[in-house]
Amino acid sequence: MKKRLSFLGAITLLGTSTTSLVACNNIPQYNEDELQQLKQENQICTNCKEIKEKLEWIAPQEKPFNTVDNKYYYVVWGGDKNDDWKIIKFNNNEKIKRWHPKTLDVQNNIKLCLTNYAEIPIDIDLSIDASTINLWKSDNGTYFKAVYRWNGGEENLPDLVVNNDGNVKVNGE
Structure with missing residues (x-):
């Protein structure tokens, strides 16, 4: 009888904790059409055709950092919640x-990091390391x-800036 009660208790605890985790998971997941529309809407406004074609907006659900792809990424981030946006560029070239x-x-004193939270499956995400950890995906x-x-060559990397309105622009345009 004790074994049955222990087993039922374990199932109840597992079910409760799983339900709580699922309830907290409010990360948007887009279908392919929605994702393509968002990519179009978030495209940088520029006169340069190459930048329009090769600079791609990325959603967290795409998990671009789980694989080393030797591509350059631009991250627009702010660590102090005051809309003081910064932009950095880095090469995704190491595990x-x-x-x-x-x-x-x-x-x-606020760090922007690439952090690996799991080996199987790999779960690499951007994180802001301040008084708490804040993940890009959430x-x-x-x-x-x-x-x-940037889906182009290293020799043609665009020089991106964040203007006074918080919009990402090509420097000089």
């Missing part, structure tokens, strides 16, 4: 080991404004 984050940028626009991937 991120579990619990050994790669620091990409530091502003006012952010509502407070810490991460946009992520773009």
